[in-house]
Amino acid sequence: GENVEQHPSTLSVQEGDSAVIKCTYSDSASNYFPWYKQELGKRPQLIIDIRSNVGEKKDQRIAVTLNKTAKHFSLHITETQPEDSAVYFCAASLDQFYFGTGTSLTVIP
Amino acid sequence: GAVVSQHPSRVICKSGTSVKIECRSLDFQATTMFWYRQFPKKSLMLMATSNEGSKATYEQGVEKDKFLINHASLTLSTLTVTSAHPEDSSFYICSAPTLPGHPGYTFGSGTRLTVV
Numbered sequence: 001g002e003n004v005e006q007h008p009s010t011l012s013v014q015e016g017d018s019a020v021i022k023c024t025y026s027d028s029a030s031n032y033f034p035w036y037k038q039e040l041g042k043r044p045q046l047i048i049d050i051r052s053n054v055g056e057k058k059d060q061r062i063a064v065t066l067n068k069t070a071k072h073f074s075l076h077i078t079e080t081q082p083e084d085s086a087v088y089f090c091a092a093s094l095d096q097f098y099f100g101t102g103t104s105l106t107v108i109p
Numbered sequence: 110g111a112v113v114s115q116h117p118s119r120v121i122c123k124s125g126t127s128v129k130i131e132c133r134s135l136d137f138q139a140t141t142m143f144w145y146r147q148f149p150k151k152s153l154m155l156m157a158t159s160n161e162g163s164k165a166t167y168e169q170g171v172e173k174d175k176f177l178i179n180h181a182s183l184t185l186s187t188l189t190v191t192s193a194h195p196e197d198s199s200f201y202i203c204s205a206p207t208l209p210g211h212p213g214y215t216f217g218s219g220t221r222l223t224v225v
Contacts, residue, residue: 042218044153089153
């Protein structure tokens with residue numbers, strides 16, 4: 001089955017700086033890569049996603065890049081704000097999701 | 110938009126009892142429902158996939174007899190934790206594919222189970 005690895009597990013940045021979270025996957029057949037933001041005790045919220053036929057996607061301060069050859073994808077958050085503090089999960093999917101281990105992001109005011 | 114309603118949000122039960130968690134798709138039909146378990150500060154772990162009208166598919170290491178999954182209709186899937194033990198205490202969450210042919214998924218709000 002699919003194996004998704006995510007780094008770093010924790011990340012602290014100063015407000016206004018950028019944050020980058022990286023994930024790798026093992027199954028080259030995976031074709032959909034969403035990113036979720038989860039606040040403590042709440043459901044994950046989809047923040048951005050990318051399909052395997054696209055290399056990069058941007059939505060305001062959030063961007064995701066995908067390298068199919070290397071089987072890795074990254075989440076980029078620019079101009080970070082304190083409300084960006086949360087746990088972020090990547091996932092790789094073909095017919096079901098396999099989640100990364102999560103990154104706890106703290107944005108320091 | 111598509112909504113998955115999950116109940117209860119929190120439940121405390123005694124060891125040895127059973128607890129049922131329900132997930133309902135409110136405005137769409139969910140032929141498939143995924144059930145996840147999440148420990149504090151950990152990722153979501155897929156437990157099983159339920160399919161309406163057929164037996165659930167369990168991930169390796171998940172006890173079928175302990176975590177009973179039933180997908181009774183196109184809008185309802187249930188997870189029953191039988192003979193609960195303190196180690197079953199966790200956050201359980203379901204998700205369903207939102208639209209046919211679309212990879213998007215909708216998550217339930219989660220259930221915090223505490224077994225005392």
